[in-house]
Amino acid sequence: MSGLPTETDGGPALGRFADNLKRIPRRFLETMFRGGRPDSDRGRSNFVFQNVFLHLHSVRTHRWSLKWSTTWGLGMITLGSFLVTVVTGVLLMFYYKPYPDVAYQSIKDIHFVVPTGHFLRNIHRWAANIMVVGVLLHMARVFFTASYRKPREFNWVIGMLLLPVTLGLSFTGYLLPWDQLAYWAITIGANIAQSPREVTDALGITQQFDPGGLQKLILLGSDEVGEEALIRFYLLHVLILPLVLCFLVAVHFWRVRKDGGLARPADVDVRLPPPERRTFPVFTEAPAKTYSLAAVVKSRTPAVGNPPENTVPSMPHLFYAEAAVFMLTIFLCVLLSLFIDAPLKEIANPLVPENPAKAPWYFLGLQELVAHSAFMGGIGIPMITLLGLALIPYLDREKAGTGLWFGGSGGGRLVAMSAAYGLAAVLVVEAVAIRFGWLQQWWPGCPQLLIILLNPGTVLTVLYGIWSVWVVKRFDSTRAGALGLFACFMAGFIVLTVVGTWFRGPNWEFYWSPSQWPGH
Amino acid sequence: MSQEPKPSATPSRLDPELTARRDFLGTAATTLACGTCGFALLGSARLPKVAVLPSASKKFKVVLPPSLLPGQPFVPPGRSVAIFKDGDSVHAISTICTHLGCVVKPVESGFDCPCHGSRFAANGDVVRGPAPKALAWLSVSSAGGGAVLVDEGKVVPAGTKVSV
CATH class of the missing domain: 1.20.810.10 (Cytochrome Bc1 Complex; Chain C)
Known part of the structure; x- marks a missing residue:
């Protein structure tokens, strides 16, 4: 390009060359930004839209x-x-x-x-x-x-x-x-x-x-x-x-x-306080048409059908x-x-x-269940939980409370109640298993299939399931049932993880504190 | 279908073809391509499954110490097997827990597992869970000269004792 008549500087080629050489750093910087340096709201929006790394974000939030x-x-x-x-x-x-x-x-x-x-x-x-x-x-x-x-x-x-x-x-x-x-x-x-x-x-x-x-x-x-x-x-x-x-x-x-x-x-616009003084909306009124970006985005976007005042x-x-x-x-x-x-x-x-051989902390809840049945604790219950979680959005088709903490039927009180129930259930089941043992101790030689079906993990899962079914009926809402079940499982996960991490010692015996562990 | 649609004199170029020849060819080609890739992947999926176990030989020869008392387990160094000798009859029990593969420890009453608290009797039977089945009895044979040959890879019915 150097030497073309459109270049601003005239003069001999050697002089232009030296000039171009001097301007390399500045021009290089300019070429890094497609469409100029982002120094206005509009420029910055354009910058986000055009940049390979940033265009993952929408231009306005x-x-x-x-x-x-x-x-x-x-x-x-x-x-x-x-x-x-x-x-x-x-x-x-x-x-x-x-x-x-x-x-x-x-x-x-x-x-x-x-x-x-x-x-x-x-x-x-x-x-x-x-x-x-x-x-x-x-x-x-x-x-x-x-x-x-x-x-x-x-x-x-x-x-x-x-x-x-x-x-x-x-x-x-x-x-x-x-x-x-x-x-x-x-x-x-x-x-x-x-x-x-x-x-x-x-x-x-x-x-x-x-x-x-x-x-x-x-x-x-x-x-x-x-x-x-x-x-x-x-x-x-x-x-x-x-x-x-x-x-x-x-x-x-x-x-x-x-x-x-x-x-x-x-009703987000009602819930949000007025914007800060220094936030300037781009549009002063609802746009007559959607801009090109919004046209390819589904649903309630910054612009489709809504004034973009809150972006x-x-x-x-x-x-x-x-x-x-x-x-x-x-x-x-x-x-x-x-x-x-x-x-x-x-x-x-x-x-x-x-001794004790412990998995990483986030698996200790499962290890607590594995100590009764390897299959149910290690594969069965985790699979049931994951599958249940994955199905939630297809079962809960309600509208109320989307985007709000503990939104939907029941709300925060239901979550607290379910967490309390979940906590009580897991503590009782664990206490029984720790104090009195389980099937194998009560009935030596009992068939393995029975233990696979009936162990603290499955009992807990069924107890939580019953609770959530009852909640669905009581509140007449799938969302309420999901809230209840999730809160229960959270309580169960936390208690089992805590017991597995801090209260299990050599031979996976229960100890109130590691200081009581026998030397080995 | 009471009324037959009137056949138009000149079919529009927008009307669908009677036999979707291109559709058929396209679908067939896509199916073939996907099928080929699928089969290739499926075939390659065999790779991670080892054809030959790379672990060391499971057979070993050991001379039992003459001081070994009846009912007292002898665990050869570096092995997960407890060998018992009662007079002439010898038997070997694997010390790998049937629950999750930890190595059980011979104790007075039999075997204790350190990982999840399973307990076994001296003959390998489960005394306390969570182990789903008894410890495996392993094949033992006389190797001559007071030595016995144990095969950790070969399980025999519980109670099988061999005289050496």
């Missing part, structure tokens, strides 16, 4: 979506902690060697020798934990604000896939250090995969039909936890599951946009909020990593189990 109490930033915390695990995880891969014994030594190297290795491993571990907490709380938020309703049903189902993938990522990472904790947690995990055998054995058809054995064989690549298992878990952890997660997350975010942003109540430009308002949550996530990871180290026990010993 509803003020309801920006209220802290709408989301508490939980989805962003989950995404942020995932990004932190990706960065720290890739860095850890520089030194980690996925081979038994060598793996343990390499983790020790990372902890004691590698510059910043100790710190990065801690951050990786804490970010993973925060991600699990974030996913669970995010799910609870979407549920309690009834945000899964039309047109967001499918996105809720995607979320139900993201939950096990997140847990799987965390669990596969658990084996990699190849220490006692890892080895025995994975042994138990692999045998849970094999636990359908409990049913096929009871029916006497394991010889012909053995899905449990096949699952374990494929998971471990062998009949015991060894080098094949480590390679497989490594592959799952660093490649397969992250890819699956990214794929699902892409669909998840895309649908958030296409389903019209965050759910909000029908603000995403840049900077939404971006500030996202950045703030992201910074908070990083701050939490770093703070926790400074004070609490990621655990590393002695090197894995296939002959001496860790």
